[in-house]
Amino acid sequence: MALNKEQMLDLYRQMRTIREFEETVANFFSQGQIPGFVHLYIGEEAVATGVCANLEKQDYIASTHRGHGHAIARGASVNKMMAEIFGKIDGFCKGKGGSMHIADIELGFLGANGIVGAGLPLATGAGFALKYMKKNGVAICFFGDAASNRGTFHESLNMASIQKLPVVFVNENNGYGISMSQARHQNIKDIADRASAYGMPGVVVDGNDVMAVYEAAEEAVKRARAGGGPILIECKTYRHHGHFEGDPTVYRTDEEVNAWKAKDPLPRFASRLQEMKMATEAEIKQIDLEVKKIIADAVEYAQKSPVPSQDELLTDVYCN
Amino acid sequence: MAEMTYSQAINEALREEMRRDKNVYILGEDVGAFGGCFGVTTGLIDEFGPERVLDSPISETAIMGSAVGAAVAGLRPVPEIMFDDFLGVCMDEVVNQTAKMRYMFGGKAKVPLTLRMACGAGVGAAAQHSQCLEAWLCHTPGLVVIMPSTAADAKGLLKTAIRDDNPVMFLEHKLLYGAGGEVPEGEYTIPIGKADIKREGKDVTILAYSMMLHKALAAAETLALDGIDAEVIDPRTLIPFDKETLYKSIEKTGRLVIVHEAVKQGGFGGEIAAMVAEECFDSLDAPIKRVAAPFTPIPFASGLESAYIPDEAKIIDAVKSVLG
Numbered sequence: 185m186a187l188n189k190e191q192m193l194d195l196y197r198q199m200r201t202i203r204e205f206e207e208t209v210a211n212f213f214s215q216g217q218i219p220g221f222v223h224l225y226i227g228e229e230a231v232a233t234g235v236c237a238n239l240e241k242q243d244y245i246a247s248t249h250r251g252h253g254h255a256i257a258r259g260a261s262v263n264k265m266m267a268e269i270f271g272k273i274d275g276f277c278k279g280k281g282g283s284m285h286i287a288d289i290e291l292g293f294l295g296a297n298g299i300v301g302a303g304l305p306l307a308t309g310a311g312f313a314l315k316y317m318k319k320n321g322v323a324i325c326f327f328g329d330a331a332s333n334r335g336t337f338h339e340s341l342n343m344a345s346i347q348k349l350p351v352v353f354v355n356e357n358n359g360y361g362i363s364m365s366q367a368r369h370q371n372i373k374d375i376a377d378r379a380s381a382y383g384m385p386g387v388v389v390d391g392n393d394v395m396a397v398y399e400a401a402e403e404a405v406k407r408a409r410a411g412g413g414p415i416l417i418e419c420k421t422y423r424h425h426g427h428f429e430g431d432p433t434v435y436r437t438d439e440e441v442n443a444w445k446a447k448d449p450l451p452r453f454a455s456r457l458q459e460m461k462m463a464t465e466a467e468i469k470q471i472d473l474e475v476k477k478i479i480a481d482a483v484e485y486a487q488k489s490p491v492p493s494q495d496e497l498l499t500d501v502y503c504n
Numbered sequence: 505m506a507e508m509t510y511s512q513a514i515n516e517a518l519r520e521e522m523r524r525d526k527n528v529y530i531l532g533e534d535v536g537a538f539g540g541c542f543g544v545t546t547g548l549i550d551e552f553g554p555e556r557v558l559d560s561p562i563s564e565t566a567i568m569g570s571a572v573g574a575a576v577a578g579l580r581p582v583p584e585i586m587f588d589d590f591l592g593v594c595m596d597e598v599v600n601q602t603a604k605m606r607y608m609f610g611g612k613a614k615v616p617l618t619l620r621m622a623c624g625a626g627v628g629a630a631a632q633h634s635q636c637l638e639a640w641l642c643h644t645p646g647l648v649v650i651m652p653s654t655a656a657d658a659k660g661l662l663k664t665a666i667r668d669d670n671p672v673m674f675l676e677h678k679l680l681y682g683a684g685g686e687v688p689e690g691e692y693t694i695p696i697g698k699a700d701i702k703r704e705g706k707d708v709t710i711l712a713y714s715m716m717l718h719k720a721l722a723a724a725e726t727l728a729l730d731g732i733d734a735e736v737i738d739p740r741t742l743i744p745f746d747k748e749t750l751y752k753s754i755e756k757t758g759r760l761v762i763v764h765e766a767v768k769q770g771g772f773g774g775e776i777a778a779m780v781a782e783e784c785f786d787s788l789d790a791p792i793k794r795v796a797a798p799f800t801p802i803p804f805a806s807g808l809e810s811a812y813i814p815d816e817a818k819i820i821d822a823v824k825s826v827l828g
Contacts, residue, residue, distance in 0.1 A: 244577060277610030285608040289576055295609060299600050305569020306601065312570055313577035316529065316555070323573075339566035346561065500611035501645050503669040 187398070192462045195237060195394050197471050199229040199450055202253040204472075204479045205262055209252070209269060209283075212483070213429045218269055222283045225253030227392075227424035230449035231356050232257035234397025235324055235417075238405045242321040244292045244310040246303030248356075249284050250423070251296030254326050258293045260286070266482040272489035279492045280500065300361075301334030303327055304353070308340045311351035311414070322350045322408045330361025332375045341382040341414065350408035352401065355418040356391065362427045363435040379416035391419025392449040395456070422447075506689055511544050511681040513655035514620075517662035518545065518582065520691070522552050525580060528666055529556040531567055532584030532620075541586045542622055542681050568594035568619065572601050572671075575617040580666060587629075588621040588637045588675055595640075602671045603646030617672070618665040623651075624677040624715055624765060625813050631801040634809075636714065636766035641673045642742050642775065648672040648696055649743040653717035655685035657740055660694030668696060677715040677765075699746035701753070705735035708823050709753040711776060712763035713739055716795075716814060720763050723819035734823060742772055750776070751784045758789035759826045763819055768796035793822040 187195070206224040213222050225232070228250070236245065236257035247254040255265055260276070268275025269283050276286050287295030294310060297303050307325030314321035331337060332355060344351045355375045359366050372378070379386025389400045397419055404415045422444035426433040433441075457463040508516070522528045529552075530545060536559040539546035549557040560567050564585055571581035585591060591598060598619070605613045625634035641649045648670045652658040658676065665672035702717060703724050712720035717738045724734040735753050739746055754760055760780060762773040773794045780792060795814045803809055 244573075246573070275610070277608060277612070280610050281608040287605075287609040287613065289609070289613050294573065294576060295605070295613075297601075299596055302569070302596060302601055305566045305597065306573035306576075308566060309570030309573020309575070309581075310577040311573075313574040313579045316574070316579060317527075336565055336569060339561075339563040340569065342561060343563055343566040343570060347558070500607045502648075503606065503614050 189462050192457060193471065195233055195398070196453055196457060196468065197475065198233045198257055199394060199453065200472055200475045201262065201478065202229045202232065202256045203450055204475045205256060205265070205482070206252060208479050208483060210425065210429055219271055220282050221428050222269065223250040223428050224423070224425045225250050227444065227448065228356055228358060228421045229253055230394035230397050230453070231354065231391045231419045231421055232326065234394045235354055235401040237398055238401045239324070240321070241292070242314065242319045243323065244294055244307065244314070244321070245324040245326065246294040246307035246310065247296045247326055248303060248328060248331070249296060249298055249300065250328070251286060252283070255286050255293055255296070258291055260288055260291060260293060262478060262482040263485040266486040267489045270486040271491065272486055273492045274485070274489035278496060280496065301327060301331035301336040304331070304336040304340035307351055308344045308349060311344060311349035312347060315349055320409055322352060322405050324352050324354055326354050326356055328361065329355065329357040329359065329366050329375060330364070330369055332378065333370055341384065341416065344414040345382040345384050348411065348413040351414040352404045352408055353414060353416045354401070355416065356421055357418055358421050358423045360427065360435070365435070374418060376416055376418040384414050384416060386416040386418065388418045388420065391421030392447045392452065394449055394453050505686040507684055508655055508687050509681065510655045510658050510676070510683050510685065511542060513659035513685070513687050514544050514662055514676065515546060515548070517659045518548060519551065521663055521666040522548070522556060527578065528580045528582060529558065530582050530584065531558045531560050531571060533560055533562055533586050535559060535584055540584065542678060544681065545584070564590050564593035565597060568597035569601065571617045571619070572597060572605070572615055575615045576605065576613050581617045582666060583617065583619050585619060585621040587633050588623040589632050589635050591621070591637055591640065599644050603644045607646060614669045615671045616669045618662070618674055619672070620674045620676060622678040623675045624679055625802050625809060626679045626715070628804060628806060628809060630804040634802040636675070636764065638675055638742055639766055639770055639772045642772050646671065647743060648741070649675070650696065650741050651675045651714040652740060653680070653714050653738050655683070656687045657694060657700065659687055660692055661696070661740060664693045664696055675714065679715050697741045697744035697746055699737055699739045699749040701735060701749065702738045703734065703736040705733040705757070707733045707757055708735070708759040708761060708827060709750070709757045710734050710736045710761045710763060710819065710823065711739065711750060712736060713742070714765065716763045716765050719814065719816050720819055723816045723823065726816065726820060727823055732823065732827065747779065747783070750780070751787070754780065754784055755787045758787060760788065761793045761795060761819065761822045761826060763795045763814060765797060765814060767799050768794055769799045771796050790826040790828060793826050795819050795822045
């Protein structure tokens with residue numbers, strides 16, 4: 185289905201929100217205001233945005249350690265996300281989870297995850313629940329290239345396939361598992377090739393082209409909702425920053441980074457919108473300004489939120 | 505009261521809970537028409553169909569991981585891992601996903617699943633099919649750990665576990681599956697975290713669970729012939745642990761012997777002993793004794809295996825030693 189102007193601009197706004205959020209997090213992390221680890225999604229915005237634009241309320245997504253983009257694309261409050269990353273009580277998890285555990289089950293967001301590849305069986309189970317309860321829903325699993333080497337990948341794709349579950353496995357191939365390039369960590373170029381081992385379709389998409397991602401996901405989601413079973417979509421993309429903030433990235437060359445930055449999904453989509461006469465340069469700048477304000481407000485919200493009280497230490501371990 | 509085996513009691517609990525709540529489903533290896541490796545799920549597929557009694561490929565990680573995903577999405581999965589020895593295959597799903605999800609998400613998730621698994625030695629199944637691994641689970645905040653010793657407890661506790669909103673690890677001893685017992689007629693449940701005094705006595709407290717409960721009861725009868733009146737407590741639930749019942753008993757007897765089948769080193773008995781030493785020391789008239797397996801993998805040869813498993817004689821020796 186062709187997207188109208190408003191929907192196209194929403195895609196841009198979503199990607200810009202993720203970019204602005206992540207750059208802001210990078211800034212505060214480098215100032216030492218954010219504890220722990222953060223793994224940023226800068227460069228990969230088109231994947232989460234293009235996929236999640238196809239989702240409905242009853243759907244679920246399972247995310248990764250690099251999960252901020254997925255949460256934003258699913259519609260999570262940036263205020264509560266920022267507060268969580270700052271370790272504050274008004275965060276999604278009352279400051280108990282941090283960047284790697286932002287979650288909102290009500291929103292259909294099964295959580296970022298600190299364990300690489302752990303989201304695969306979770307999404308499979310959510311897909312099972314949707315089918316079991318006849319909710320006409322779909323579960324999306326985002327996972328990286330390196331996660332496709334884990335046993336969870338094999339067991340989950342196999343189980344989803346034999347049970348014909350409405351799960352769309354979205355591989356974000358950013359070319360690296362921490363420091364190890366894809367060429368060193370697996371002896372294939374296209375992770376989508378692995379789909380055939382599970383009797384499901386596998387497609388390769390330019391993960392820096394939000395429209396291409398949107399269209400591939402649209403077809404996959406429709407197919408899954410109609411009872412067609414799972415599918416594997418591989419999105420070729422790149423993270424502009426290191427694996428984590430502070431990663432010196434000695435394992436990759438400037439030439440490689442610059443070549444990918446030339447394919448940055450944001451300016452690329454902005455140009456396309458202008459070529460398609462969907463937006464003027466001024467309209468795009470206006471969105472950028474609005475997003476800047478939203479993220480600045482999120483920072484203010486996070487900074488003003490109190491830290492969790494000591495009483496919080498022992499709550500939420502069990503349901504009463 | 506009805507007479508039935510531990511296995512039949514578990515089957516009845518599953519059947520009753522599946523009738524009661526359509527969101528309860530079973531997933532595991534060979535649990536369908538085959539009826540489970542130990543026959544526990546026999547006949548359930550006939551009543552509930554393959555949509556609710558799902559045969560899984562040999563994929564413990566996906567069994568457990570998908571159960572977590574389904575549980576947070578609103579179902580009440582009852583996955584089965586054939587042997588608790590296979591927990592290692594899905595330990596990330598148990599420890600890092602199931603157990604922590606509620607806390608990590610600030611209390612906004614619940615994971616109402618019950619993982620059933622068979623534990624225990626005594627059938628010549630050797631090192632990878634015979635362990636009691638409850639200590640691994642008891643070390644992980646967020647899990648409920650239950651080890652029933654009788655058919656009645658197994659049924660009542662499993663029904664409660666399935667209805668509970670916390671993730672429950674339910675360890676069934678494979679030697680008990682065929683053991684008969686009296687089970688109340690009709691609907692009943694047993695609360696989680698409540699110990700049961702299986703034999704009242706005044707001279708010494710023996711705390712034992714799962715298969716060892718039966719050896720402790722047998723030992724108590726033998727000790728009675730020598731005029732020693734042992735109280736035998738079955739905690740039934742290890743996490744949460746019913747300290748009150750145990751401490752009250754120790755206040756009466758002044759002596760404690762802890763019996764479990766798992767290896768003594770790092771075993772849950774050490775935790776109970778430490779708890780009593782910290783919180784109930786004044787009631788003790790003698791040092792605490794533990795009867796448990798030696799620090800070795802479980803051997804195959806029957807003579808070696810029986811030397812490994814704690815027995816009545818060892819329990820009697822321990823009781824006599826604390827009675828000085």
